[in-house]
Amino acid sequence: MSTLHTRFTRAWGLRTPIALAPMAMASGGTLAAACAHAGALGLVGGGYGDLTWTQREFQLALGLIAPKDRGRLGLGFITWKLDENASALDWALSLPEGDRPRTVMLSFGDPRPFASRIAQSGAKLMCQVQGLAQIDQALEAGASVIIAQGGEAGGHGASALEGRATFTLVPEIADHLARHAPDTLLLAAGGVTDGRGLAAALTLGADGALVGSRLWASQESLAAPGAITAALAAGGDDTARSSVFDVLRRMNWPAPYNFRALRNTLHRQWEQRVDELRANPDDARAEFDVALAAGDFSRAHVTVGEGVGLMRDAPAAAELVQRMTREARAALTQKAALLGP
Numbered sequence: 001m002s003t004l005h006t007r008f009t010r011a012w013g014l015r016t017p018i019a020l021a022p023m024a025m026a027s028g029g030t031l032a033a034a035c036a037h038a039g040a041l042g043l044v045g046g047g048y049g050d051l052t053w054t055q056r057e058f059q060l061a062l063g064l065i066a067p068k069d070r071g072r073l074g075l076g077f078i079t080w081k082l083d084e085n086a087s088a089l090d091w092a093l094s095l096p097e098g099d100r101p102r103t104v105m106l107s108f109g110d111p112r113p114f115a116s117r118i119a120q121s122g123a124k125l126m127c128q129v130q131g132l133a134q135i136d137q138a139l140e141a142g143a144s145v146i147i148a149q150g151g152e153a154g155g156h157g158a159s160a161l162e163g164r165a166t167f168t169l170v171p172e173i174a175d176h177l178a179r180h181a182p183d184t185l186l187l188a189a190g191g192v193t194d195g196r197g198l199a200a201a202l203t204l205g206a207d208g209a210l211v212g213s214r215l216w217a218s219q220e221s222l223a224a225p226g227a228i229t230a231a232l233a234a235g236g237d238d239t240a241r242s243s244v245f246d247v248l249r250r251m252n253w254p255a256p257y258n259f260r261a262l263r264n265t266l267h268r269q270w271e272q273r274v275d276e277l278r279a280n281p282d283d284a285r286a287e288f289d290v291a292l293a294a295g296d297f298s299r300a301h302v303t304v305g306e307g308v309g310l311m312r313d314a315p316a317a318a319e320l321v322q323r324m325t326r327e328a329r330a331a332l333t334q335k336a337a338l339l340g341p
């Protein structure tokens with residue numbers, strides 16, 4: 001079994017510096033447990049903070065994870081949704097000590113209002129940011145880990161106006177942390193889809209990577225099989241970032257953020273006319289609802305990032321974690337050989 005060690009693996013008791021992204025409606029308990037068992041960090045996708053979903057999936061993970069691996073289990077939330085309703089976070093933090101999430105990840109909003117109750121529970125805080133401007137808030141909240149999310153990422157992230165690419169964001173934040181908060185760890189997110197990406201993230205100064213899209217296409221994912229099939233036939237040119245699917249899904253996301261998914265037929269129909277769609281969404285929403293119910297992914301959303309062009313199968317999550325680790329080791333070894341004797 002391949003292993004790869006960084007400050008992140010040592011602090012979390014992992015065998016590889018990979019964290020499963022908390023993906024709303026995809027990162028359920030079975031996927032998180034499979035990642036934890038494979039030596040990665042498994043974050044259940046508490047996503048929009050639905051209490052029933054979170055309770056079911058987190059308890060499922062607890063039942064599947066050996067007590068010795070419980071430290072590899074956590075929960076992720078969309079911060080601006082917690083501002084409206086934090087019942088799922090409060091439920092998780094009030095579990096008996098042995099069952100509580102050891103890690104809570106917050107994305108998309110100000111983490112500070114939730115920091116003290118997370119710290120009091122004993123959980124470590126990870127904060128996903130899309131630019132340097134959000135780092136002070138995350139450090140004030142006591143984040144143990146900053147996740148630098150580039151615009152390549154699947155799902156929500158910063159819009160093109162506000163966003164950055166992983167390749168420059170990660171080293172810039174690595175330098176910033178080295179100067180101002182050297183004990184705070186850094187993960188790269190957005191486009192880390194194979195071992196080359198993982199090796200690149202480490203080379204750019206990250207202590208590991210948060211992986212979404214690649215693990216979304218796995219046997220244990222809760223994603224619809226038809227969506228996974230559509231993704232595996234797509235290339236990196238076939239995704240786009242916009243608000244089209246947020247409007248169609250009636251999701252009231254704050255302005256700096258939008259959503260990367262396959263640029264399918266319904267997306268193309270509206271991508272140049274988002275304001276018009278926003279002003280008069282009823283017919284398009286009806287069309288979208290029918291497509292979603294029918295599993296028609298030429299119209300329903302397929303949530304993946306630019307890394308989709310590097311994904312050609314959907315095996316067990318453990319196989320993906322192992323493969324990425326093995327490939328990253330090989331990439332790092334191969335590059336070291338460039339140094340010569």
Ligand SMILES: Cc1cc2nc3c(=O)[nH]c(=O)nc-3n(C[C@H](O)[C@H](O)[C@H](O)COP(=O)(O)O)c2cc1C
Nearest residue numbers: 021023024047107153154155190191212213303305
């Ligand atoms: C299907 C899907 C759902 C996601 N849902 C969430 C979410 O609920 N909360 C969150 O913080 N990030 C979410 N993300 C973004 C991830 O946290 C992460 O930044 C991203 O997956 C990394 O890029 P990658 O997809 O290229 O690996 C989601 C990503 C995907 C692909």
